Amino acid sequence: MSDLKLVAPDQPTPLEKLLMNAVSNEHPSADQRARVRLALGLAPIVAVPAAIQPALKSSWRVFAKVAVGGAAVAGAVAAVLFVRAPHVPTPLPVTPTHVATPPVVAAPEPVPAPLAADPAPPVIQADDLAAEPSADKAPAAARGASAKAEDPDLAGQILLIEQARKAISSGNAVSASQALDSYAVQYPRGSFGQEASVLRIEAIDLRGDHAQATQLARAFLTRYPKSPHVSVMQRIADR
Amino acid sequence: MLELVASEPIETAPSEASRARLERMFNEHHDFIWRLVRRLGLSAGSADDAAQHVFLVAAERLADIKVGSERAFLFGTALRVARSQSRSDRRWVLEEDMDFRRSHVQRPEDLADQRRAIALMDRILTGMALDLRTVFILSELEGMTMPEVASLVEIPVGTAASRLRRAREAFRTAVAATESNLQPGMKP
Numbered sequence: 001m002s003d004l005k006l007v008a009p010d011q012p013t014p015l016e017k018l019l020m021n022a023v024s025n026e027h028p029s030a031d032q033r034a035r036v037r038l039a040l041g042l043a044p045i046v047a048v049p050a051a052i053q054p055a056l057k058s059s060w061r062v063f064a065k066v067a068v069g070g071a072a073v074a075g076a077v078a079a080v081l082f083v084r085a086p087h088v089p090t091p092l093p094v095t096p097t098h099v100a101t102p103p104v105v106a107a108p109e110p111v112p113a114p115l116a117a118d119p120a121p122p123v124i125q126a127d128d129l130a131a132e133p134s135a136d137k138a139p140a141a142a143r144g145a146s147a148k149a150e151d152p153d154l155a156g157q158i159l160l161i162e163q164a165r166k167a168i169s170s171g172n173a174v175s176a177s178q179a180l181d182s183y184a185v186q187y188p189r190g191s192f193g194q195e196a197s198v199l200r201i202e203a204i205d206l207r208g209d210h211a212q213a214t215q216l217a218r219a220f221l222t223r224y225p226k227s228p229h230v231s232v233m234q235r236i237a238d239r
Numbered sequence: 240m241l242e243l244v245a246s247e248p249i250e251t252a253p254s255e256a257s258r259a260r261l262e263r264m265f266n267e268h269h270d271f272i273w274r275l276v277r278r279l280g281l282s283a284g285s286a287d288d289a290a291q292h293v294f295l296v297a298a299e300r301l302a303d304i305k306v307g308s309e310r311a312f313l314f315g316t317a318l319r320v321a322r323s324q325s326r327s328d329r330r331w332v333l334e335e336d337m338d339f340r341r342s343h344v345q346r347p348e349d350l351a352d353q354r355r356a357i358a359l360m361d362r363i364l365t366g367m368a369l370d371l372r373t374v375f376i377l378s379e380l381e382g383m384t385m386p387e388v389a390s391l392v393e394i395p396v397g398t399a400a401s402r403l404r405r406a407r408e409a410f411r412t413a414v415a416a417t418e419s420n421l422q423p424g425m426k427p
Contacts, residue, residue, distance in 0.1 A: 013411075013418070015414055015418055016410070016411070018356055019356050019359060019360040019414065020360075020380065022356035022357050022360060023274075023356075023357055023360045023361075023380055024380055025353070026357055027270055028269070028270060028273040028274075028290065029287075032273070032290070032291075033269065035287070036265065036290060036291045036294055039291055039294070039295060040261055040295070041258070042258070042261065042262055
């Protein structure tokens with residue numbers, strides 16, 4: 001017996017249709033997709049300005065090693081506040097060109113050279129993003145109007161977060177902190193504040209300040225016990 | 240995981256095949272998982288966290304997931320994560336509901352607003368038993384066939400169909416109750 005016979009279709013009322021359409025059209029935001037891809041070590045799917053594509057392409061390989069292995073990071077926005085105190089951010093000029101040339105010291109890194117086997121990062125255009133209904137907080141009209149401008153912004157954020165993560169993966173806490181400082185200055189309300197917070201704690205731990213890192217990780221866990229990245233912080237907190 | 244940083248050997252990196260598989264899982268199922276946890280009662284912000292959590296679990300257990308069972312694995316994980324997270328989310332949901340009730344005289348133009356409609360739909364879904372809600376989401380909102388729903392939820396097709404009937408009844412009753420609160424002549 002087919003499912004059509006098992007459950008005869010009913011004719012929905014207008015209000016039922018309206019409600020069903022509303023939720024069926026709800027989608028995660030482009031930022032959310034980018035965040036999960038970052039955590040999984042997958043290539044970002046944003047229309048990345050050509051100037052920063054090479055950096056992204058080489059750095060997200062390192063990501064994959066760390067993130068998929070369980071080192072994916074996240075945190076919570078407020079964690080930025082409490083990790084900010086121990087590490088005084090270096091004031092950096094905030095200009096759009098910083099996205100292309102972030103003031104981060106390149107750290108020597110054990111990145112495997114060949115990229116040929118890598119699938120080319122899929123790219124979606126700004127128009128695709130603009131067409132997506134979003135569940136984020138901005139009004140729909142505002143989202144549509146700003147969608148094009150969000151792409152380079154998102155790419156710039158991803159670049160800095162990747163640089164921080166790459167620096168950590170290569171053991172360069174100073175470089176990681178600089179990238180995170182740049183992120184904080186350029187994107188005070190950025191989409192990856194959570195990731196930045198946990199990376200900051202990892203950087204503090206990496207530079208040898210284990211007691212402080214442990215303290216911050218515990219504070220993080222107390223405040224955000226349901227964070228999807230509790231396990232990452234737990235490992236530091238349990239020392 | 241700090242142990243992995245700095246000195247992680249290349250051998251521990253996921254293979255190209257694993258990464259490609261993860262990529263496929265993300266592309267094919269991420270939005271579904273996100274909508275699922277949303278409809279299971281999580282706020283948008285919590286749904287973001289929950290969906291990320293689900294995929295991190297999948298990444299860590301990729302080798303244990305049978306090929307062809309990716310969606311089932313993600314679905315089962317999402318149910319558990321949503322259940323666990325919904326407790327901490329409850330306060331948010333209740334506050335949202337209170338805002339909603341404050342404007343108890345609903346006008347069609349309000350309902351036409353997608354966000355308001357979503358809030359109302361979520362309130363209706365929250366009022367359903369979880370087993371009914373799950374089948375309703377998969378069938379009515381995600382457009383899955385009854386065999387697909389039955390397979391994913393791991394119940395007989397007849398049971399899935401029965402749950403869907405009851406879920407539809409519950410939904411219609413709730414919507415009718417809402418409509419009865421609309422001002423005369425203002426129904427959509």
